[in-house]
Amino acid sequence: MLKTFSKGGVHPPEEKMSASAAISILPIPNEVFIPISQHIGAPSEPVVAKGDKVKVGDVIAKSTGFVSANIHSSVSGTVVAIESVVDASGYPRQAVKIAVEGDEWRAEIERSSNFIKAGNLSSKEILDIIQASGIVGLGGATFPSHVKLSVPPGKKAEALIINGVECEPYLTSDHRLMLEKGHEVLEGARLLMNALGVSKAYVGIESNKPDAITHLKTLVKNYEGIEIVPLKVKYPQGGEKQLIKAVIGREVPSGGLPIDVGAVVHNVGTAFAVYEAVVKHKPLFERVVTVTGKSVNNPRNFMVRVGTPVSNLIDAIGGMPEDTGKIISGGPMMGKALNNLNAPVTKGTSGILLVPEKLSRRPQEAVCIRCSKCVSACPMGLEPYLLIKLSKRSLYERMEVERVLDCMECGSCSFTCPANLPLLDYIRLGKGAVAKMIRNRKK
Numbered sequence: 001m002l003k004t005f006s007k008g009g010v011h012p013p014e015e016k017m018s019a020s021a022a023i024s025i026l027p028i029p030n031e032v033f034i035p036i037s038q039h040i041g042a043p044s045e046p047v048v049a050k051g052d053k054v055k056v057g058d059v060i061a062k063s064t065g066f067v068s069a070n071i072h073s074s075v076s077g078t079v080v081a082i083e084s085v086v087d088a089s090g091y092p093r094q095a096v097k098i099a100v101e102g103d104e105w106r107a108e109i110e111r112s113s114n115f116i117k118a119g120n121l122s123s124k125e126i127l128d129i130i131q132a133s134g135i136v137g138l139g140g141a142t143f144p145s146h147v148k149l150s151v152p153p154g155k156k157a158e159a160l161i162i163n164g165v166e167c168e169p170y171l172t173s174d175h176r177l178m179l180e181k182g183h184e185v186l187e188g189a190r191l192l193m194n195a196l197g198v199s200k201a202y203v204g205i206e207s208n209k210p211d212a213i214t215h216l217k218t219l220v221k222n223y224e225g226i227e228i229v230p231l232k233v234k235y236p237q238g239g240e241k242q243l244i245k246a247v248i249g250r251e252v253p254s255g256g257l258p259i260d261v262g263a264v265v266h267n268v269g270t271a272f273a274v275y276e277a278v279v280k281h282k283p284l285f286e287r288v289v290t291v292t293g294k295s296v297n298n299p300r301n302f303m304v305r306v307g308t309p310v311s312n313l314i315d316a317i318g319g320m321p322e323d324t325g326k327i328i329s330g331g332p333m334m335g336k337a338l339n340n341l342n343a344p345v346t347k348g349t350s351g352i353l354l355v356p357e358k359l360s361r362r363p364q365e366a367v368c369i370r371c372s373k374c375v376s377a378c379p380m381g382l383e384p385y386l387l388i389k390l391s392k393r394s395l396y397e398r399m400e401v402e403r404v405l406d407c408m409e410c411g412s413c414s415f416t417c418p419a420n421l422p423l424l425d426y427i428r429l430g431k432g433a434v435a436k437m438i439r440n441r442k443k
Contacts, residue, residue: 018299032307041067136271168331188271293354325357335374384413391430
């Protein structure tokens, strides 16, 4: 029997229509807008000014703290402005605008597609390269990777788990990466194991990607200590806590971190980025992005330079279908609707989903019928029907008691609600208010 997590979960229809589309390289845009904050933590500080010339791979913004990440130029050209752009969050963010001139890379970056085995590096050497290369979690959380790999005093890492689940409907960027860059992903996993000092790693992959499972099972014979773990298809298995439970059977406590149970989780895209940084001296300035949708004639997977406007990706699939009613950055379950097609691709952009008009409208909201489906679906064991009531009444102290901060915002509650209640929207509002309340309490 295939492994999975034990609590909650839903089964959204699979729409992996881009699964057979090999990764192709998106043409370099005429200009890019590279946000200086593409990660959880403190925004980086620009180290370039208007008029500066940059090459591909140059640092353009430096991290300002431990929980922060360097930002590198994805193109060569001239810095024409440092100004605000509206990114996928819908809010203006400071970004470095670069007019593209040619495609000149830093000399030390190895540009061949040849697979190269990494040399023997110490844990500190690997960590330093990861930090300098601006690597963050590419599964969407964008947590700086060097922070995850720095095990706090009193804790011990016992297992690395590589997240190849990709449970969001529609998205296939991780799937293609495992198929096309399997050796590199496994070598990246080996480097992460060395960085952590662990002898065991698992690559968790849902069983709806049998070709990726077969491929990696063949390759992994050359990698001691790494095991490929096929998983039952269930959303949100890509969540860290759910994946840990599914793969090694350990449950991260409420308010705890994976390291509390000896686990560290990294996405397959992150493992690939680590390989490229350590072996090919290539900072993180591009990533694989799925562009898809029910009305898209040619769903694709592109390797995209960070800072590329989303409109360029839509042009590359032949333009926006006439019936498009909404564009989402990410998947349909956890992604965010875009209000600006000039929003730049960032390190956290896994997909662009074009939703037809008839599917983009929210169904009419009805009255809660107390069916408890949201409770059964919640993978964190919360009571969403109760949290929405508390949020509407601004009862934030009670929301804290009801563990609203444990909500991972997977959207399973809203997906399963027969009354079409916007459960997640109100829970998000409540989470923000509770977090603010706690911050004020500590002052």
